[in-house]
Amino acid sequence: MHDATPLIATLVGGLVLAFFFGALAVRLRLPVLAGYLVAGVVAGPFTPGYVADAHIAQELADLGVILLMFGVGLHFSLKDLLAVKSISIPGAAVQMSVGTGLGMLLGWLLGWPLAQGFVFGLALSVASTVVLLRAMEERRLLDTDRGRIAVGWLIVEDLAMVLALVLLPAIGGFLGGGHEGPAPTAAALIETVAWTVGKVVVFVALMLIVGKRAIPWVLQAVSASGSRELFRLAVLAIALGVAFGAARLFDVSFELGAFFAGMMMGESKLSQRAAEETLPLRDAFAVLFFVSVGMLFNPQILVDSPWVVLAACLIIIVGKSFAAFVIVRLFGRPTKTALTIATSLAQIGEFSFILAGLGVTLGLLSAQARDILLAAAIVSILVNPLLFAMLDRWVARHDADAPEDHPDMPAGHTVLVGHGRVGRRVLAELQATGTRTLLIESDEDAVRELREMRERGDVEVVIGNAAAAPVLAEANLLQARALIVAVSDPFEGGQIVRAARALRPDLPIVARAHSPECVGHLDALGASEVIYGEQEVARSMFEAARPRRDAPSH
Numbered sequence: 001m002h003d004a005t006p007l008i009a010t011l012v013g014g015l016v017l018a019f020f021f022g023a024l025a026v027r028l029r030l031p032v033l034a035g036y037l038v039a040g041v042v043a044g045p046f047t048p049g050y051v052a053d054a055h056i057a058q059e060l061a062d063l064g065v066i067l068l069m070f071g072v073g074l075h076f077s078l079k080d081l082l083a084v085k086s087i088s089i090p091g092a093a094v095q096m097s098v099g100t101g102l103g104m105l106l107g108w109l110l111g112w113p114l115a116q117g118f119v120f121g122l123a124l125s126v127a128s129t130v131v132l133l134r135a136m137e138e139r140r141l142l143d144t145d146r147g148r149i150a151v152g153w154l155i156v157e158d159l160a161m162v163l164a165l166v167l168l169p170a171i172g173g174f175l176g177g178g179h180e181g182p183a184p185t186a187a188a189l190i191e192t193v194a195w196t197v198g199k200v201v202v203f204v205a206l207m208l209i210v211g212k213r214a215i216p217w218v219l220q221a222v223s224a225s226g227s228r229e230l231f232r233l234a235v236l237a238i239a240l241g242v243a244f245g246a247a248r249l250f251d252v253s254f255e256l257g258a259f260f261a262g263m264m265m266g267e268s269k270l271s272q273r274a275a276e277e278t279l280p281l282r283d284a285f286a287v288l289f290f291v292s293v294g295m296l297f298n299p300q301i302l303v304d305s306p307w308v309v310l311a312a313c314l315i316i317i318v319g320k321s322f323a324a325f326v327i328v329r330l331f332g333r334p335t336k337t338a339l340t341i342a343t344s345l346a347q348i349g350e351f352s353f354i355l356a357g358l359g360v361t362l363g364l365l366s367a368q369a370r371d372i373l374l375a376a377a378i379v380s381i382l383v384n385p386l387l388f389a390m391l392d393r394w395v396a397r398h399d400a401d402a403p404e405d406h407p408d409m410p411a412g413h414t415v416l417v418g419h420g421r422v423g424r425r426v427l428a429e430l431q432a433t434g435t436r437t438l439l440i441e442s443d444e445d446a447v448r449e450l451r452e453m454r455e456r457g458d459v460e461v462v463i464g465n466a467a468a469a470p471v472l473a474e475a476n477l478l479q480a481r482a483l484i485v486a487v488s489d490p491f492e493g494g495q496i497v498r499a500a501r502a503l504r505p506d507l508p509i510v511a512r513a514h515s516p517e518c519v520g521h522l523d524a525l526g527a528s529e530v531i532y533g534e535q536e537v538a539r540s541m542f543e544a545a546r547p548r549r550d551a552p553s554h
Contacts, residue, residue: 006053011060013052014291015284017043022287031385033131036287037378040294047299054295061292063240064285065350066258068133070239071282072142072151073262074275078208080148081155081263088152091327095153095345096160099125099320106311112369119359120369122164124315124376126157128349129255130289131381135344135388139442139465146340149328153341158256159200161351166196166251168355169362196251203250207260211242215261216268223270231270232277238265239278253351289350290381296353297378301371312376317383321346336395343387347380348373392468411479413438416486417466417496422512423486427459438475440466467495469503477504485511485527490518494525501526 017039025035043052103121104114112120132154133142141147215238222234239261246257265274302309321342328338356373359365413436416426423439430437438460464471466485477483483500485493493511500509511527513519519530 007056010052010056011288013043013050014039014057014060014288018287018291031382033134033290033385034382036290037294037297037382040291041297041299042294043291044295044297046297052291052295054292057288057292057295060285061289061350062254064282064287064289065129066240066243066254067278067282068130068286069255070243070258070262071275071278072133073259073264074266074271077266078263081152084149084152087149087328087331087333088156091149091324091331091341092153092156092160094327095320095324096122096125096157098323099315102315102319103312106308106315107369110308112366115364116359116366116369119168119355119365120373123352123355123359123373124312124348125320126161126348126351126355127154127345128347128352128377128381129154129158130286131347131349131384132344134286135384139388139392141340141442146337149333149337150341150344153324153345155256155259158253158259158351161355162200162251162253162256163193163196165355165358167192168358168364199250200252203246203252203257204260207242207264211260211264212267215264216270219265219268219270219274223273231273235265235274235277236281255350293349293353293374293378293381296374298371298374301368301375305368305372308372309375309379312372313379313383316348316376316380317346317387339391339394343384343391346387347384348377349381352377392465393470395464397470411476412436412481413460413476413479415440415475415477415480415483417441417484418486418488420486420488422488426484426486431459438462438480440464440471440475442466467492467499469499472499472503477507480504480507482508482510485509488512488514490514490521494521497522497527498525 018036020035021039021042022032022035025032025038040057041047043050043057045051045054100118100121103124104117105121107114107117107120132150136142136147136150142151218238219231219234222231225231239258242261243254243257246252246260247254250257265271268274324345325338325342328341329335352373356365356370360367360370414430415438416423416430417440419427419439419441427437427439440462442463442465462471462474464474466472466475466487477500485496485500487493487496490513493513497509497511500507508528509526510529510531511522513522513530513532514534516532519532522530
């Protein structure tokens with residue numbers, strides 16, 4: 001049956017296996033990404049049993065990357081991009097040069113041809129969009145200075161890889177690869193570069209001149225129709241349509257096209273709603289990306305070339321990350337920012353696979369080198385969450401708002417998590433009643449406006465993920481009077497409630513929910529009281545409209 005429906009079989013098989021192994025990974029206290037990758041290995045051609053369609057799996061993964069980059073673009077303005085160009089452009093260029101050079105050095109030590117070493121090193125030098133953005137979103141760093149630099153760095157790498165994929169067939173001839181036919185002349189190479197750069201410039205100009213006006217207008221017009229279904233369809237049509245058109249007409253990558261589509265849609269007042277409509281699809285297809293990566297992995301390479309795989313991993317995790325750290329510090333950025341960028345880039349992903357595939361097709365890369373590259377990619381993806389966990393602990397110890405900078409730890413205070421729309425109102429009420437409050441917020445930009453309040457003694461501020469034990473310890477939760485979890489995401493809120501309840505069984509914990517299911521979820525994790533927004537609004541509306549006994553009769 002599934003032979004006749006490969007798309008459905010691949011989609012269902014990938015999601016079911018990802019769920020099973022992802023849940024198992026969480027149960028074993030491993031990164032959930034490990035489960036997704038194992039699901040891909042199980043569904044791949046190198047293990048017995050069910051084998052998914054690798055080509056379809058890759059296309060589904062491409063959808064995830066498109067939607068993810070579109071979501072980033074929604075929260076990233078042209079002003080943000082230009083603000084970090086002075087560090088992102090030279091930083092990405094130097095870091096990619098270092099990564100490529102180290103890869104070529106490894107290839108030279110192994111006796112590989114120059115062309116193979118170059119392609120191998122170039123593939124090691126570029127980070128994965130999906131891995132980087134997932135880590136940034138989990139820590140709510142995309143709207144911070146660190147997040148903007150990382151995304152800007154990513155865009156520069158994306159542009160460089162677009163150029164590399166177009167030029168690789170021509171460069172292969174100069175490097176003595178397996179390119180058939182006469183070697184291209186220097187004039188032909190310059191012409192190819194100029195043509196490629198010209199198409200990218202035309203696409204960017206078209207988006208900035210036409211897309212900046214047309215996309216928000218279309219979104220506003222569809223919203224006026226009152227149909228939520230049509231609005232959701234419009235958002236997806238714009239995201240996927242622009243990405244596909246960019247790739248087909250301008251030879252720009254899907255990722256870059258989707259990013260600009262999102263950035264132009266971000267000019268609309270409806271951008272937040274657009275982000276919410278695409279979030280479920282983004283998450284689902286991003287999972288399929290990791291499954292598709294696992295499907296490419298041949299475990300035999302770990303037996304045949306373990307030391308070469310280890311060397312490639314060291315180049316990714318240590319070599320190019322150290323280069324990124326040094327570059328960011330040389331630009332005068334704080335150590336925390338340098339460590340964040342270095343950790344973000346300590347992995348490789350989708351562009352590396354595309355480049356490796358093209359290299360094999362052109363005869364520039366051997367199958368063994370490709371397998372080594374894929375093995376190193378999977379190891380780096382598995383290690384990256386662990387590196388971010390180490391970074392979180394380092395930031396908790398060394399951040400400017402750490403406990404050693406505030407020797408008088410609060411006690412008998414109320415801990416408030418989140419300074420969004422609800423959190424702001426809760427904080428105002430707490431301050432109006434004179435309640436000593438400590439605010440936990442992971443968005444550095446949101447925290448900046450609170451620093452003056454903290455200096456006046458109105459509120460203490462802690463930066464970090466409230467579900468992390470070091471952050472809760474810094475907030476002195478053991479001596480707090482109550483905890484209010486005002487974040488909107490029920491899963492994030494649930495993690496915070498569970499961590500707080502484990503640390504303090506008797507603590508009153510108040511959380512917010514958007515549905516009856518969320519109420520049950522938060523209750524089960526230990527919340528003392530859950531405020532269901534729509535229910536409270538309905539109750540208030542009823543109270544406001546209920547006839548008063550002393551009201552005049554008509």
